[in-house]
Structures are given as C-alpha cells and as structure tokens.
Amino acid sequence: MENIEVARHLEELADLLEIQGANPFRIRAYRNAIRLVRGLTRRLSDMVSAQEELTDLPGIGADLSGHILELLETGKISLLEEIVRDIPRELAVLTRIEGLGPKKVAKLWKELGIISLDALQEAAEVGRIADLEGFGAKSQEKILRAIPEFRSHQGRFLRSEAANYLRPVLDHLEGFPGIIRMEVAGSYRRGVETVGDVDLLVSAAGESAREVMEHFTRVPGVDRVEARGETKGRIVLRSGLPVDLRILPEATWGAALHHFTGSKEHNVQMRALARASGLRISEYGVFRDSSPQGSSESEDHDGDGGPDGASARDDFVGRDGVGVLEGGATEEEVFAAVGLPWIPPVLREGRGEIEAAREARLPNLVKLQDIRGDLHMHTMWSDGSGEILEMATACRDRGYEYLAITDHSRAVTVARGLTPERLREQAGEIATVREGLEGIHLLHGCEVDILKNGSLDLPDDVLEELDIVLVAVHSHFNLDRKAQTDRVTRALAHPMVDILVHPTGRLLNRREPFAIDLEAVLEAAAGHDVAVELNASPRRLDLNDRHLFRARELGLTVSIATDAHAPDRLDHMVGGILQAQRGWIEPGTVLNTRPFGELKSWLRRRDRS
C-alpha cells in the first residue's frame, strides 16, 4: 500500500473523530501524523519490511503506529470500522465545504439527517438550514454558493493560473496612496504547485488602512466580498480564486511576512523553538515574556486598554499578557531570534529545514541563472507549433548554451509522432539549421515512447543516430503497479536511454499519477546512469518535490526541462526551478547546469556512433 493511501485512511479517521467531538489535541496528533506520512520519501510498507520501528518517526506513537501496521497488514483500521458504525463516512466530505467544519456538519446530520452533498443542497434550497440553531439566513446562502464551487474545481488552482488571475489585483493595488509595501505570501510564495487561495500582505500608513481595504474590495473582476475587517479582508474573483488581504504594521513587516508565508508546519516548529527559549512568535513580532515569574499579574487577561503603570517603554500588551518586542522588522530578525539563518520560503515545509539551518547545511539551491540549456521540447514536426529555428533562437535569447529538439516518436499518433524515416528527414533539417545558427549548440533528440512491454518505439540503429534519447510513457496508464514498474525499468535498462521524462504521468487537477513503484524506478535509473526529468510544464511538474528530494538522496542526475510546445513556453523553466528548489535540488545534481562540453561527455557514456 502506498503512503498516500495510508494518509487517506488516517485522514478519514481524523475527520470522523472530529465530527464525533474527540479531543482536539488528539485530532491534531492525527493531522500531524498525516502530514508526516505525506511528506515521507520512503514507503511505510518498505520501512516495515525492513524491520524499522514506525514509532521512531516524530509524531508517531504506539497508537498511530498500531493503526498503520494494522492497515498495511489487513487493509483496514478496526477503530475506523468501529466509528463508521456510528457515524456515516460521507460526512467527512461535507467538512470540505467552505464554512462548514466538524461541529456544523455534526449538527446538520443530527438535527436534519444530512449526510450527502445533494441532501445538503436540497435542505438549503428549501430553507431548512436557516432555522437551525447556530445557523441563519447568511449561513444558508453561503452553503448554496459553496456547493457548486466545491463540485467544480475542488478548490485548487495551478500556481501559474493563480498568477494570471492575480495580476490585475496587484495592478489595482499598486501605487494606491497609503500602501507602503505589498507582497504575496502563503503557499504561493513557497512555490507550491497548486494553491487554494492567495495571501496578499500590505503595510499601510496609520489612517489609510480603511481606505486600502475599501479599495481592495473594488478590484476589477471581483465576484463577491466575503470578509471586510480592519486588518483582514477576503474577496473571491470571478475565476473562483479567493484572495485574502492582510493590512499589517510596517514596523513588524518581517514577522508578518514570515507568519503568513508559512507553512503551518514550519510555523509550529518555529514557535516551539521560540517557546523553548522564553520567546513568543506571532505575526506581530518576536516577544520575550516580561512578566515576573510566578507573578499573578500575568494571569490578568482582560486588561485590554489598561497596561499596568510599571511596564517598560517597549512593552507590548498582547491578548494573553505582556511581552517585550525583540524583533520582527525583517524575516532575518525572526530567524535570528531563534538562532537560525534566513531560510528560503521554498524550504519552509517543516521537512527538516530548521534542523538543516541549525547545522548550517541548508542546500545551495539551483537558480535560473545556473541553467545552461533546455533538453526537452517539441516543434511542428510533431505536436509543437514552432519551427526548429524558432525554438533554437528562442533558447539563445534566453542565454542558453544548448538545446535539444525532442519530438514524439510514432506511437503517439495523436501528436503526429515521427517514424524512423521522418526522424531522419528531421535530422536533415537540424543539420541545415545548425549551419546557419551561431551562439548555441543544437542537439537532435527524440521523446521515444515506452511501449506496453517496456521496449522502445524506435529501432536501435535509429536511436544510435540521435544525440540524446528521452523515454516516456504515453499509453496504457492503467497497467497494474507491478506491470507498469517492470515496463519502465525495462526501458531504463536499454543502453541508449539518457533521460526518463515526466516519470509519473500525472496532470495536475486532471489525471492522477499512474500506479508505479517510483522508488524502484529511481533506483533503476541510478543503477543504469539514466537521468530523470523534472518536467517544468505547469500542468505536470513531474517529478514532485518529494520525489526530487528522494532523487537527490539517491544521487541521481536530474534534467529540468520545459517540454515546450511553443517558443514562449520555454519560460516555464521558472516554475521548474521553483519546484526543484522545493525538492532541495542543488546545481550539481542538475544535468542542464553543465557546460556543453560536460554534457557531451555525459551523453557519450553511451557508445554512440
């Protein structure tokens, strides 16, 4: 069983426990464990087979370990089976509706017997929800709006889509009087491949906050305003993208930026670290508890407007006591307060970045400037829209040293894949273009299909004539896990193969990765000295960050490539770099950071003519 399935089971269990009204800290323990499982680079079942103790994992104790072992062994968790006898498992789905949490879902179920999305919609339409205690007309309207939204896109946007929708919002706010600074935070800043909403931060001069908020709600393309407070507002664009605005004091901008960049997991770890040294971190700064130890004064919580006369000049009267502001003007100050160097947002996922920072072993992340070429792209010869020359000059314009033209092979008929004859014809054009081309090296390659049985779509003598050979799965996505794994590993063993491209075949929000033992695939690639691709197309971003992290651990070579089907799509490299950084990838791991000479000698490890 895959980790993702383990996580799903635990998630259902956590959801139902929450609806049942279980101890919130118990729920948090489950959520922590789920995040951990999703972030693991190794399969739990492999760890169990290797006799490793799951309780060694942070956040997994005796109980959770027991549930996981039972699940791996029997495919079931008896606690979950027990709970679903009392609570319908469909209720977990309802908590995903915006505005509905476990408490409200439990109420809807107990009072109105609602367990399905359809029933919820019907009840709202006939007005039965508004009469329920704790609900009202507005809650009912909100539910009616949220259901179709939930049904359509499940609330996730590609980061690149979000960037497009966001642009007019930023333009609208840019230069508005009173705005001192503006930045996008949240998962967007961390470079996550899909985002649920966008967190926009603004610092504004004293009195102008109200006007800034008002201006924000009049963004072009706004569908509705969901919240409009003094410091926090939320609009939903017609595209469905929710945008949150926070107005924050300039003096503690760094603390706010850090807080709203997250991730949640990272913030929790940072706060725990702060607490250990008597500090408290919030979006308003880093504070040292200034109340005398054991003093009853610290228990005085309701002194909202009345700071005690003895407090020092910089004292901050917070919601739960008095503290002295220690820093927060910049993110660097926040990290420095807990003895850490600044950590790049792409790493802030609570996956060991804090330990790495403490031990001065943060990765030297690969940057766009490190990239010397693009090794995967298409032209009009198959399903691209540009000429070979156009692609080459577009690459040269981007400052690259080299590129590879890699059209499809014949099995991909819908993409007008090339037969051996057409491929040889293309080699002729490549030679012609090369003659007139200066300032960039042009490689002739092919994205060769891996057939159902793991053999390649082109004969060896044709492969030998190419400068570079990419292999990919484009068919038979439904093979079982073993068959798919065997198919791909067999292809990797072929002596002419250089790069395995888009290794899991996923399309974000559209197609799940096909069933494959990626660990085995990565190991096979390492064994055969084949590189794996990070496909930078915003729809694919395949491999994902965790796979990349694993590839790095295994010492694999990674190619970051755009798979561009038009010259302007070569800019997708930017998103690929972000993804690579999220996988802790350093320049030395990346094939296409190498100078052309080194790339050539790497390609020549194959005995080509």
Add this chain to the structure above:
DNA sequence: GCCGTTTTCGGCCCGACTGTTTTCAGTCG
C-alpha cells in the same frame, strides 16, 4: 494522541473574522 534540558502528567501556536449571539462558538489560515 504525542511528547519530555521546565513535565511520564499536563501541556499542546496564535489570531482574525463572521454570524448569531448578547458574550461567544465555529471556522480558517
């Protein structure tokens, strides 16, 4: 349910906003 250079028991990150209340619960990030 997890965890331990404050603790094997008693903590567990912190704050804002809405809607439904009339002082606050629930939800969200």
